């Protein structure tokens with residue numbers, strides 16, 4: 089069988105990969121190697137022999153190991169304590185096993201008969217998520233390839249509720265989506281992709297920390313009506329990507345219910361805090377939402393990608409899509425055998441995303457995952473105190489999650505320069521963000537290995553780089 093599965097190759101190659109990954113993760117957790125290595129693409133292309141291998145093949149079991157080592161050397165080491173840049177999960181072992189299984193069994197979890205076990209798992213994961221949000225019968229949802237797609241799907245359902253004929257006839261004019269300016273960019277993108285036009289996004293009034301001001305919802309809505317617009321949805325964040333702060337979902341939810349507006353809670357990052365009893369109150373009011381998104385590939389420790397779009401009334405998700413495909417659907421397949429998901433998702437072929445969430449839950453328990461969230465959130469509180477106590481540093485505010493904004497001095501350009509210099513050294517990887525017109529350094533504390541000593545070393549490095557960075561900024565040659 090020339091093209092069959094080569095068991096011996098699989099066994100040997102997997103053993104090589106597992107051994108290399110064991111070293112990689114152990115070194116990363118110990119803070120060895122750079123947190124991030126991103127040489128110019130032309131250099132990497134050469135080092136990894138990409139053009140030659142793509143065209144001619146030739147990788148063998150003997151050459152695989154050294155090649156893999158070169159690949160691993162130029163990764164962003166998520167397990168590394170100094171990797172603090174983005175909300176990307178540090179995968180846990182059970183989720184990594186799910187990816188291994190998927191690589192061999194390849195179950196496209198869209199049509200039940202094409203992957204019954206993984207289809208049943210996705211249904212169970214969705215049911216569990218809707219319960220955690222606080223919904224009971226009638227709720228439902230679907231897993232998607234990422235939070236951006238989940239936001240698009242939620243807003244598509246909102247569009248179907250506001251304009252049921254839009255699928256056939258196109259979008260009527262005058263629909264509006266209300267969201268804080270700090271909403272994740274996928275909201276604006278979705279509004280544009282759904283045919284409303286970007287200008288249909290109406291900014292909600294926010295405070296100095298970019299959180300929705302519930303008392304100002306009414307005047308904004310009055311203005312929307314006065315302009316002849318019709319609200320299709322109102323979006324709140326739990327938590328905001330930039331600051332890690334939560335909108336008051338309870339107040340926003342009450343307002344939306346009273347005014348009969350579709351309430352969409354973007355809880356891509358924060359929904360996992362529902363599993364930590366001490367942090368659940370941050371999400372108070374989420375159960376009032378019509379739709380919620382929840383990324384497992386942020387705080388539920390799955391690899392990218394794995395997200396969910398959840399609806400309080402799942403019939404509204406079914407109503408979002410009106411697609412026909414004769415080779416896939418025929419007659420009424422609602423025979424109780426198992427769910428076909430094509431009628432509620434953008435994707436046709438879809439990975440068995442639920443398997444990653446399920447295995448993490450099955451091995452660690454809900455309390456284990458909740459304990460992870462608690463640990464990361466609590467650590468971030470300690471880091472806040474540490475940074476505030478250091479002269480020359482300040483934080484934007486006390487964090488509510490594991491996202492923390494801080495700065496050295498108050499020069500916005502300096503923060504950018506410091507981040508670049510840290511990145512060039514490779515030991516620490518931060519992001520930066522703008523809040524209320526000022527630039528801040530930003531950390532997302534995702535790695536279990538990040539501790540107080542990491543942050544002390546980070547602050548030392550920033551102090552050391554600070555003088556040079558300041559001089560660099562004022563270098564006349566640079567400014568010319």
Ligand SMILES: Cc1ncc(COP(=O)(O)O)c(C=O)c1O
Pocket residue numbers: 175233234235236237239272274325327328329354355356357383393395
């Ligand atoms: C609040 C929020 N919503 C949506 C997204 C988009 O999710 P994804 O990156 O999975 O597409 C993000 C990503 O960081 C986010 O923070």
